[in-house]
Amino acid sequence: xxxxxxxxxxxxxxxRWLHVITAMxxxxxxxxxxxxxLGLRKxxxxxxxxxxxxxxxxxxxFYHIRKYLVAPAQMPEHLTWFKWESYxxxxxxxxxxxxxxxxxxxxFLIDYDKVDLAVWQAIGISAGxxxxxxLIYDQLCKSPLGEHPTLLMLILFVILVAMAWGYDQVFTGxxxxxxxxxxxxxxxxxxxxxxxxxxxxxxxxxLKAGRSPDPKYGKIAKLRSTHNxxxxxxxxxxxxxxxxxxxxxxxxxxxxxxxxxxxxxxIRHYFNTRHARGGNPHWTWGVTALLFIAIMxxxxxxxxxxxxxxxxxxxxxxxxxxxxxxxxDEVAGxxxxxxxxxxxxxxVWPGIHWAPRGVRLDTEAEIARYATTIxxxxxxxxxxxxxxxxxxTPEERRIIADWYRTELAVQPFAAxxxx
Numbered sequence: 291x292x293x294x295x296x297x298x299x300x301x302x303x304x305x306r307w308l309h310v311i312t313a314m315x316x317x318x319x320x321x322x323x324x325x326x327x328l329g330l331r332k333x334x335x336x337x338x339x340x341x342x343x344x345x346x347x348x349x350x351x352f353y354h355i356r357k358y359l360v361a362p363a364q365m366p367e368h369l370t371w372f373k374w375e376s377y378x379x380x381x382x383x384x385x386x387x388x389x390x391x392x393x394x395x396x397x398f399l400i401d402y403d404k405v406d407l408a409v410w411q412a413i414g415i416s417a418g419x420x421x422x423x424x425l426i427y428d429q430l431c432k433s434p435l436g437e438h439p440t441l442l443m444l445i446l447f448v449i450l451v452a453m454a455w456g457y458d459q460v461f462t463g464x465x466x467x468x469x470x471x472x473x474x475x476x477x478x479x480x481x482x483x484x485x486x487x488x489x490x491x492x493x494x495x496x497l498k499a500g501r502s503p504d505p506k507y508g509k510i511a512k513l514r515s516t517h518n519x520x521x522x523x524x525x526x527x528x529x530x531x532x533x534x535x536x537x538x539x540x541x542x543x544x545x546x547x548x549x550x551x552x553x554x555x556x557i558r559h560y561f562n563t564r565h566a567r568g569g570n571p572h573w574t575w576g577v578t579a580l581l582f583i584a585i586m587x588x589x590x591x592x593x594x595x596x597x598x599x600x601x602x603x604x605x606x607x608x609x610x611x612x613x614x615x616x617x618x619d620e621v622a623g624x625x626x627x628x629x630x631x632x633x634x635x636x637x638v639w640p641g642i643h644w645a646p647r648g649v650r651l652d653t654e655a656e657i658a659r660y661a662t663t664i665x666x667x668x669x670x671x672x673x674x675x676x677x678x679x680x681x682x683t684p685e686e687r688r689i690i691a692d693w694y695r696t697e698l699a700v701q702p703f704a705a706x707x708x709x
Contacts (some may be wrong), residue, residue: 295662295665295666295694296666296670298389299666302386302390305382305385305386305389306386308382309379309382309385312375312379312382313379313383313526313529315378315379316375316379317522320515320518320519320522321519321522323372323515324515324516324519324565325561325565326344326355326357327357328566329344329565329566329567330342330343330344330357331343331344337362339359339362340356340357340358340362341357341358341359342356342357343355343357359505359508365494365497369494371490373482373483373487376479376482376483377479377483379475380476380479383472383475384472387416387468387472391416392413392416395409395412396409396608396609396659397659397660398464399413399416399461401460401461401462402606402608404459404460404461405459407460412460412461415460416461416465416469419453419456419457419469419473420469420472420473420476421476423453423473423476423477424476426449427446427477428480431513431514436513439513439516443517443520443555447551447552450470450474450551451544451548451551453470454470454543454544454545454547455544457469457473457544458543458544462538463538463540463543464531464532464539464648466538466543466544466547467531467532467537467543468528468529468532470528471524471528471529471531474521474525474528475525477521478517478521478525481514481515481517481518485510485514486511486514489507489508489510489511490507490511492504493507519558519562520554520555521551521554522554522558523554523558524547524550524551524553524554524555527550527553527554528547528550531547533647535645535646536586536644539644539648540590540591542588542589545588546589549581549585549588552581553578553582556574556578556581557574557578559574560575605654605655606655609658612658612661613655613658615693615698616693616696616697617692617693617696618657618658618693618697620689621664621689621690621693622654622657624682624686624690625651625657625664625668625690626651628668628680628681628682628686629651629664629668629674629675629680630650630652632645632646632675633645633646633652633656634650635650635652649663651664661694661698662694664690665690665691665694668687668690669687669690669694670687670691
């Protein structure tokens with residue numbers, strides 16, 4: 291049974307690998323087509339219905355590309371549809387969300403200092419918020435606001451700020467950031483699945499039937515595609531944020547996430563303007579730099595206020611079974627002696643200013659919470675301490691591994707290892 295932790299950790303790694311690969315494919319194709327669309331040129335010899343063309347060179351070959359606003363007069367025999375990059379990214383991300391945050395809800399999802407949720411309640415909020423977010427966004431796009439793209443984007447930003455704050459009120463900082471990214475990514479993938487692809491199928495069906503396609507379908511799809519383009523960079527930041535405690539582990543994590551959306555929009559505006567040959571808006575980089583400085587200040591601002599690190603730590607009810615297992619005291623002593631100089635509220639190891647990845651191992655409650663992580667990182671592997679700088683002995687690693695395998699492997703609270 292103790293191999294379950296190893297197996298689930300490798301499965302999570304494999305799904306994460308797939309998620310990154312498919313996200314690269316989706317983002318790459320999205321950026322390419324936006325740049326292509328904005329860089330199209332007029333030419334005297336364009337065929338009827340063609341909007342513009344572009345000549346490109348890559349890999350020793352030349353490519354001649356033409357865009358039709360609706361469709362060519364005659365449907366080509368072969369069409370390449372760009373959809374699975376988006377679907378695969380979302381599906382693998384949803385699987386990773388379930389593997390890490392739902393399966394390990396008590397460790398990674400629920401923050402008992404904020405709201406004492408049951409696991410099923412936390413999972414319900416997690417899944418339900420993603421679905422509701424898409425429904426609200428979709429209705430806004432279908433309303434008269436769809437004719438006012440700038441106003442619509444401002445309202446979408448307000449919704450994202452509200453969701454950032456809301457997630458931060460109920461979930462751990464890491465989960466709040468991740469869920470805001472998933473919330474946004476769900477909107478992006480649903481745009482492809484529910485709007486863009488069906489509209490393209492309608493156009494293709496009209497052409498095959500000899501009907502003249504309605505240009506409105508292309509206009510609707512273009513609006514959603516533009517939204518996806520501007521939302522991409524913030525989503526990437528949010529997905530990476532769980533590796534950086536200064537992003538997710540502070541009082542103002544929700545505000546940091548909100549400012550990241552502004553940064554992403556500014557960066558995309560710069561490149562989109564350049565691709566469209568509309569000028570060189572250098573000012574966007576200056577504003578982005580100021581926003582980044584503000585984010586760095588917000589991430590450290592709570593540190594400058596008085597924090598009672600000496601307050602007595604209370605072991606939450608759901609972790610009491612771990613603390614009461616045979617051998618826990620010995621394991622806790624090893625961890626505190628070999629790990630807590632870095633994984634501490636106030637690290638004492640030179641050069642370490644905050645607990646790596648936000649993981650504290652200076653109390654019984656935190657050691658119990660990260661039991662599986664400790665087992666994988668220091669029990670059966672030598673990943674921690676890094677370079678074995680604190681000289682953890684093989685016997686101490688054996689004690690940790692034996693304790694976990696004997697006392698925790700068959701228990702339901704042995705969540706999978708983390709991010």
